[in-house]
Amino acid sequence: MRPEFETFLARLYTDARLRDRFLESPRDEAERQGLTPEECTALERIDRTGLEMAARSFAHKRTLKVSGRRARSWWKYLETAFGRLL
């Protein structure tokens, strides 16, 4: 697998506009991005439902990371638990 293919997959996961264009015409979009004929053929057979659901799940995870809520609360609890020892 070429890095270019991997990068295109990552863009499909994260770029909703590209994903919409791609799902409308997978081969045309893949060719426009300079992928090889074999890669274009593989993308024509892509798991469309899975792509949409995976992209939604990844977007949710990115939102959680931006919020940073988990990390902040982690330290709050840890420092509380070990406060006397620190």
Next chain:
Amino acid sequence: MADVEAREDTTDRFGLTWQPALAAGILANLERIDVVEVIAEEQFDAPSRAVRALETLAHQVPLLVHGVALGPASTAAVDARRLDRLARLVDRVEPAFWSEHLACVRAGDIEIGHLAAAPRTGATIDATAANLSRAAAVVGSRPMVENIATLMDPPASDRSEVEWISSVLTTSGCDLLLDLHNVHANSLNFGFDSIAYLDCLDPDRIGAIHLAGGCWIDDAAGAERRYLDDHLHDVPDPVYDLLVEVGARVRRPLTVILERDGRFPPMGHLLWQLDRARAALAEGRLRAAALRRPRF
């Protein structure tokens, strides 16, 4: 007799992933928790005082360090800075072992945000093994590598998930952190038999187990649904059944971690799930011991 054999042969350990909401409960129940898993990336930006607290915890209970963002299943080399931070954390905490997912998390300058399944090809096997070798050289020990759950069957794959994982284990020399809920989720989404999946794995390469829960989600049109590994629900019964099967196949001691990232139930309920896991693994161990007993 079978009981004694099972106890002598194994020192299985059972524990939880460290979470802020569970901290007090974990510390109050260390007599029922053999090991605690900490997420590596949550420590990287922590103040030194907090890392010292983690070192204190490590004196009370064995720790495991679990990475979620290295992304070794990629044609790109893993990020050297992340590896350095991981190595420093492992040096300080001295975990029983460290682990990482067989996933791609970034490509080019794009952060995907979570664990994406790499296309299952010979090229990604070699690239993943090379990344795991880099990681082992920097950190000082090989990670255990975890199978991931995926909502999408990765395109351009030329082999099954379990074939790909087995080849990565062989090529990299790493052992497997077998996430049974991920096997369960992928079997539901892609229609394979979980038991056949286990049969394809070398049992000697399985060193640890993850358990978790999930739920069904619908696609945007509401026409199709898939099962999401969300760590927000209880471990479903089929996953305990798989743990029995693992116990019947694997002879080495196993570390079993229950992952729960939110919607936390009372600690007693999590401990009850750990007890169910203990019972399931023991049942499998006993079944294997009974088969090994000579028959007259």
